[in-house]
Amino acid sequence: MDVAASYITSSDLRKHSTRDDAWISIDGAVYDVTEWLHRHPGGSLPLLTLAGRDATDAFLAFHPPSAALLLPRLSTNLRLRDHALSPASSDYRRLLSELSSAGLFERKGHTTVALLSVILPLLVLSVAGVVLSERASVHALSGALMGLAWIQSGWIGHDSGHYSVMRSPRVNRVVQILSGNVLAGISIGWWKWNHNAHHISCNSLDFDPDLQHLPFFVVSSSFFSSLTSRFYDRKLPFGSLARFLVSYQHWTFYPVMCFARLNLFAQSFLLLLSNRKVPHRALELLGLLFFWTWFPLLLSYLPSWPHRLLFVLVSFSVTGIQHVQFCLNHFSSKVYLGPPTGSDWVQIQTSGTLDVSCSSWMDWFHGGLQFQVEHHLFPRLPRCHLRSIAPLVKDLCQKHNLPYNSVSFWKANLLTIRTLRTAALQARDSSNPVPKNLLWEAVNTHG
Template identity: 40%
Template sequence: MARKDTTLSRRRIEGLIADGRSIIIADGMVLKVDAWMKYHPGGDIAIRHMVGRDATDEINALHSPEAKLQMQKYCIGRIEGTWKNFTPPIQYGKFRPHIEECTDLDNEEDQVQSHTSSKTSRTPSPVFDGPASVLLKEDSHESISSASSVSSVSEQDDGMSYFDALTKEQIDLDLAKYPSLDAKIQDNIVRKYRELDQRLRTEGLYDCNYYAYAVEACRYTFLAAASLMFLKWGWHATSGLFLGCLWHQLVFTVHDAGHMGITHNFTVDTTIGILIADFIGGLSVGWWKLNHNVHHVVTNSPEHDPDIEHVPFFAISHRFFESLTSTFYNHVMWFDAFAKFVIPYQAYLYYPILLFGRFNLYRLSWVYLILGQGPKKGPAWWTRWLEIAGQVFFWYWYGYVVIYKTIPTGWGRFAFIMVSNMVTMPLHAQITLSHFSMSTAELGPAESFPQKMLRTSMDIDCPQWLDFFHGGLQFQVIHHLFPRMPRHNLRRTQKLVQEFCADVSIPYALFGFIDGNKDVIGRLGEVAQQAVILAKCQKTIAERGDILHGH
């Protein structure tokens, strides 16, 4: 029997993972991807979050047919029947070494306990570490407000037990709101999601609209010409304004290219992304892809999704008060004295801090390229060197030619730098808007990919003529379900996705731009108030401890 046709038991696969092997399931195949990890263009972290799981939908959503065909080289066998997901090791899942004498049936109960137990970077919680470890809060209009209940917390409490109690109440609300995690119900959701995906492909919604890009190119040309014209006239702040608007618009095309949504060819789309992002914008596409791929598979997970890990400046869940360890950045997100000072005011600081978001992206890009955090071999080996060339080119034309040589005064240089970078703030608001107020819970390995994406993302409703301003980011729900779909087709897809949601009884989160911002500010304000109460409780405990110690 050929190796790829060998049937591997669940117990055997668990043993392979316990031995340190990276095993994922795709279309019934058992893939051992250890040899591929360092070559993966999107980085190894996204793969590590799929270990022990059926990653069929994640793979189909994020990869080309050619890439999926390539994966068959790593097939070591097949599974029998329907796969029940493990919790991946990177998410603190535990696995037992394989012992030949043990049967699957004899160890089924221990098996369930082993993959649902977790090792965390905090004190175990009956909410987050129990069998029903879920935190469901989608609609702020139906959520529990901490403003009304926090005041009842005993001053003798350390605060965290209150948050667990609040979480349990939120669980009760949202377990009634979302479909059951029963395997049959989740399998039905997956089946209908795949049918919808096939329908979208049949209707040509994965085909790029190149005419729309011709229109985009005209817009880009106008913004670039306006920036150069005002620079020549000595209107430096105005020139910076148009340059910032150009960067804001170009990012949307980089996003498409990063998902291979333009030509659907890895090399061509990656080159397009680097030429725009690095050469024109000074940002690393490689860093973004490493970050963004992880975001797409563990959306809104406090310990794993880098897109919501902004401590000490923002915390969208009280779990960040526990100094969680980020599995993406591989360091502890300390809820230290500075965070305790800033977080209570985060609802007021949200927009001002976002004004400086681009400066942080420069830093992250440099760290990624200088340290060589991307793949050094495989199909993406060349990207680092092209990106470094792009960075040199960018800082030559932007830093030397424009800022140093063309602008004569210190004040003019300062105005140009600040305006050109700060005017991109709406982009950072658009990115956070679709996730900050959504669920930050882990329902566990039983939750299907489509349900998780719908539970953790929201769409922003806007008139069609404003689509150019949002650049497809207003359709985050659809984008997370079908990330390789070109953004100019997302609006046409929205109605079909809404019909799918109604069919499988999953709420579709859709807010107007103003209401969406209010929802995010509301979430930030709620967590800020929780931080205040926690600080008050800890202060009271410390004071009473001092008194007792004095006695």
């Protein structure tokens, strides 16, 4: 094959973007990942989302340097004729290399051990309050402690979805199953499947599952046309019920977040009982079985159904704080339609995320999400280093005129509610989902 024949253009590459014919480009070289889709540890969806495009920055962000050893076997022996590197991507890769050379991706600190040492006393106190007391106030406090334990276990699950939180892969898997499936009733496999897609296509209305919450919430009027979710591979219908619920979403946001765990429970079982490939499916199902054994058993020790309902409501409501936190970083940020494009991957990650400014002593509360821009640019970086690299990321953004949004926790809540209110009023303008009366006029006028 002559030199001229070994090159293709970006438009040629875009023709290979299906499940049966998936090519990607990394640093100008073209790779055929069609047969690798079902074997990819991160699932097939990230590869399919980037198929037909440059995937260099995403590949570097999500993989250790050793992953490059797998690339030669996928090579097509082709290169992109019009491959170009933007100044922002060049500096991003340089910073990534510097962080790697400094060993920051391997130094995880003692974050997970510290969290486990906090979760255990919370669980013990919660169980003791249920078993040893008959008072409703103690049972409410026990529910709150259980909710706090679930929040901290959620941070472990989030971290372990991006990197090994323990040195041994086997111990890491045990910690994942214990903190997610057994303790919280949430499949770590579902979390990784969902969260990987979110990171790859951050704030894409049709590709990012973290923005697809119909019929309860929308962040853009684009959902009014019943978008097709590329994550769920189905249409997201915007009918009369959705229009009614969305019309009040800025009022219902916090109450619904109190019960968001119910959706996570359901999604976990839907994935594990589906025909999708799920690593360690049996172990995950066993972990969920443990949760749905010990949690109902604990509730049975409460003296009456009102006390059981109180415990569940309080524990779910406290955990709802974490579900709110997951929304604050993205709901009010820039959104777009379609898959991410490789040439502006850094810009998409920075424009679609929002940092929450806080003192270092509040880092335990935010679990690393307060440095969302940093986390999205360097998802494998242990969260104990996010604060230290924040000035470097801010300098990178300023140099290339990229957005670096950072506000207080309360301002983040305000921006989120403002976004929801804007979409709610747009939904009301499209039709009148309920008969007008004095209450409707008051809400419709003042939002």
